[in-house]
Amino acid sequence: MTESLPETTISSRLWQVPAEHPSLGSAEAHVWRASLEQPVRIVESLYRILSPDEQARANRFHFEKDRRHFIVARASLRKLLGQYLAIQPTKLRFAYGDYGKPQLAPAILDQPAKLNFNLAHADGLAVYAFTRLGEIGVDLERVKPAFAGEDIARRFFSEAEVNSFDQLPAEDRPLAFFNCWTRKEAFIKAKGLGLSLPLDQFDVTLAPDQEASLLRMRWDESEASRWSLRALEIGPGYVGAVAIEAHDWQLSCWHFQLTQELD
Numbered sequence: 001m002t003e004s005l006p007e008t009t010i011s012s013r014l015w016q017v018p019a020e021h022p023s024l025g026s027a028e029a030h031v032w033r034a035s036l037e038q039p040v041r042i043v044e045s046l047y048r049i050l051s052p053d054e055q056a057r058a059n060r061f062h063f064e065k066d067r068r069h070f071i072v073a074r075a076s077l078r079k080l081l082g083q084y085l086a087i088q089p090t091k092l093r094f095a096y097g098d099y100g101k102p103q104l105a106p107a108i109l110d111q112p113a114k115l116n117f118n119l120a121h122a123d124g125l126a127v128y129a130f131t132r133l134g135e136i137g138v139d140l141e142r143v144k145p146a147f148a149g150e151d152i153a154r155r156f157f158s159e160a161e162v163n164s165f166d167q168l169p170a171e172d173r174p175l176a177f178f179n180c181w182t183r184k185e186a187f188i189k190a191k192g193l194g195l196s197l198p199l200d201q202f203d204v205t206l207a208p209d210q211e212a213s214l215l216r217m218r219w220d221e222s223e224a225s226r227w228s229l230r231a232l233e234i235g236p237g238y239v240g241a242v243a244i245e246a247h248d249w250q251l252s253c254w255h256f257q258l259t260q261e262l263d
Contacts, residue, residue, distance in 0.1 A: 014233055015255040021083040024115075027249050029131040031138060031232060031242055034076045034256040036069040037124045042258060043068045046075035049089050073126050076256060077119055080128055084115055099194030118189055125238060128256070133246035137190030139182040140232065140240035148177035156181075158200045160215070164207060172208050178239045180206035183229055186243040187214060190227075204229065212241055 015033050024030055038046075047055065054074050061067040078089035081104070085092075093105035104115065119128045120139045129138035153165050161180055168176050183204040188197045202224075203215040212231040217223045228247050232240035242251070 014253045015235075016253075017255050017257050022252065022254065024084060024130060024132060025250070026132055028252060029129060029133070029136065029242065029244055029249050030252050030254060032076075032080060032128045032130075032254045032256045033234060034072070034126045034128070034258065035124065036072045036121060036126055038068070038072050038258060040068075043071050046258070047071050049075045049078050051090075051093070069121065069124065072258070073119065073121050076126060076258065077117075077128060079258075080130070080256065081115070081117065084130060097192045099192060099196060101189065101192040101194075120185075120189070120240075122238070125234070127232065127234065127240055129242050131244055131246075131249070133244055133249055135190045135192070135245045136242065137186040137188070138232075138240065138242045139185035139189060140234055140238055141178045141182050141185075142238055143174055143178050145174040148174040153177060153180075156199045158203050160203045161206055164205075168207060175208050175239065176206045179208070179212070179231070179241075180204060182239050183212055183214075183231075183241040183243070186229065186241040187227065190243045190245065214243070 082089040094102045095105045116136045117130045118138045123142040202217040205213045212229045214224045214227050214229050229243045234240045
């Protein structure tokens, strides 16, 4: 079966379809990219992978497109986790933190090595991040120049970030805005605190020519040194980032190609 990415996204040499599921080393992070736009017959096949509570959640969506995207996103997560853990996707159980971050239920955590994961999706595309190193968070966004305004930046970004944003040429600001947004989101998702952690209380790099980095946390000057942040080259029209509470790790990016088999 072939599948297509959203129109604004093209295949990149960074995102390969592996011949077989890759093993995840102790000093690695894997990020998978998947299209949520799938034929109806595939969506309904994937629906059967979901748990009853996930199926109920899918059925509550008002718009059919949102329902389909949720089903594909959650079923893809189950299939990827099942491959890493050698468990049937239907047997996986999830628990959720106080702010909604999913994790494997305690019975699953009895595996020999804990597997940390996170996911994000936007405009028909999803990314999934996995590591055994420490807490992980991932985010992606579609670059929307009309949204990337100074007012929103001043409302959510730190003073240092706003100053950096203001110094950029107008043509660089939309990308810088979404660089900043996804890097912040990846970090707070890794922390598992949601927006209870104010976005203006820590600094990240954002300029297009700057390497992704966490610079400073106002609640603990030493915490930034425990984390690393990397940008994800997802494809034209999108930006993304992954944050891990660890250093000296290797990043591999893969494209997840769905099949109808419930493996």
